[in-house]
Amino acid sequence: TRIVVLNAGRLQQIDSPFNLYHNPYNVFVAGFIGSPSMNFFDAKLLPGEGEALIVDTGVFQINVPPSRAEPYRSHVGKEVILGVRPEDIHDANYLPPGITPARIEANVEVIEQMGHEMIIYLEEGGKNFIARTDPRTQSTVGSRMGVVMNLDNMHVFDRDTELSLAYDYKNENMSHATT
Structure with a gap:
């Protein structure tokens, strides 16, 4: 399909x-x-120590996992867009095993209890984003919540073109828009 x-x-x-x-x-x-749709954060890609890279949103910084850094190196010092899906933002108390975590704190604005999961609307430093969490999450509206982004599934896009920096161009077979 x-x-x-x-x-x-x-x-x-x-x-x-x-x-x-x-x-x-x-x-x-x-x-x-995806639903809810991906969270997008305006950011800048910065050099870290040695070969490390950092995505700085102005509100929080995350270290790019070394296994994911290569496609982003050409954009060090440039404005980018960080993309993280709601299902890759977890309650810090209920993490799935084997992820590459980046922890941040955020304000809980709205909670939708879905039974098998919770959709939590968060805000930090004027940036709004959504997490799809474990239904055992104990956070309440108005509280601070520790959340963890799974960086194994992060996306980084060029700010000007909005193209993915890690798109697999060698396997594309004309599967995307031509510019």
């Missing part, structure tokens, strides 16, 4: 549902696939 994603009549990407979700060509595709 392949899906065609269009934006205002322009082809964005043709791919399997799995690849659209895990390897979006651009910000539009990343935000179109």
Whole structure:
């Protein structure tokens, strides 16, 4: 099965549902696939110690996992967009095993109890974002909550073009928009 994603009549990407979700060509595709949609943070890509890279949103900083850093090196010092899906933001008390974590604190604004999960609307430093968490989460509206982003699934996009910096161009087979 392949899906065609269009934006205002322009082809964005043709791919399997799995690849659209895990390897979006651009910000539009990343935000179109998934519900709730991907969280986007304006950021700057900074050099860390040695070969390390840091994504700085102005509110929080995260260290890019070494295994994910190579596609981003050409954008050190540049403005980027960090993308993290709600299902990759977890209650710090209920982490799935084997993830590459980045912990931040945020204010809980709204909680939607869904039974098998909770959708939590968070705010930190004027940035709003959504987490899809374990239903055992004990946070309440108005409280501070420790959340952990799974950096194994982070996305970074060029600020100007909105193209993914890690898109697998060598396997594209004309599966995205032409510029």
